[in-house]
Amino acid sequence: NAGVTQTPKFQVLKTGQSMTLQCAQDMNHEYMSWYRQDPGMGLRLIHYSVGAGITDQGEVPNGYNVSRSTTEDFPLRLLSAAPSQTSVYFCASSGRAEQYFGPGTRLTVT
Amino acid sequence: AQSVAQPEDQVNVAEGNPLTVKCTYSVSGNPYLFWYVQYPNRGLQFLLKYITGDNLVKGSYGFEAEFNKSQTSFHLKKPSALVSDSALYFCAVRAPPSSGNTGKLIFGQGTTLQVKP
Numbered sequence: 001n002a003g004v005t006q007t008p009k010f011q012v013l014k015t016g017q018s019m020t021l022q023c024a025q026d027m028n029h030e031y032m033s034w035y036r037q038d039p040g041m042g043l044r045l046i047h048y049s050v051g052a053g054i055t056d057q058g059e060v061p062n063g064y065n066v067s068r069s070t071t072e073d074f075p076l077r078l079l080s081a082a083p084s085q086t087s088v089y090f091c092a093s094s095g096r097a098e099q100y101f102g103p104g105t106r107l108t109v110t
Numbered sequence: 111a112q113s114v115a116q117p118e119d120q121v122n123v124a125e126g127n128p129l130t131v132k133c134t135y136s137v138s139g140n141p142y143l144f145w146y147v148q149y150p151n152r153g154l155q156f157l158l159k160y161i162t163g164d165n166l167v168k169g170s171y172g173f174e175a176e177f178n179k180s181q182t183s184f185h186l187k188k189p190s191a192l193v194s195d196s197a198l199y200f201c202a203v204r205a206p207p208s209s210g211n212t213g214k215l216i217f218g219q220g221t222t223l224q225v226k227p
Binding site: 033035040041042043045048058090092094097098099100101102103104 | 142144146152153154155156159161200214215216217218219220
């Protein structure tokens, strides 16, 4: 099993550009989520999904969109990047208990 | 609402000494509790969990945690710290799976553990 994979590992965007962060898992987990990690703020939930076709907002959803067309994939879209979205982004999936995290994407918006 | 508090931003301990990283939580019902560790420039790794049963839970790398329902705490412990344990530690809580419960995981702010030789 590859577990949870994320691409790209690093990305630099200019303000106003859009991009999609990819996330995939091969554990047949129903629950998937996206977090951002900023210094001193821990992990904050952006969006989550409890199954294919079902998504919902987390704590900090503004400026981000998600979709879940398959169980395996859960991409995160930045619609118009802003410097405030400079962060490290983690995708995670879980069965009924612990979550498994991807290696993260470090995003810088200039 | 669910919440998790890690009252210490940093814990310093000498190698070979016992360590404790504190966590308190607020959740309705019987909680699922977790500890994760993050090494520099890496993702989060699962250490251990409490769902039900024995209040003392053993996990990876010699870590353990004690669930205390009356104090709503889930402190992470290790009898003898190693320099390689130096990392960022997160406590997390979720409400148990049930109808209408999405199972969202709520994280504490994190505690940096520094183990000195």
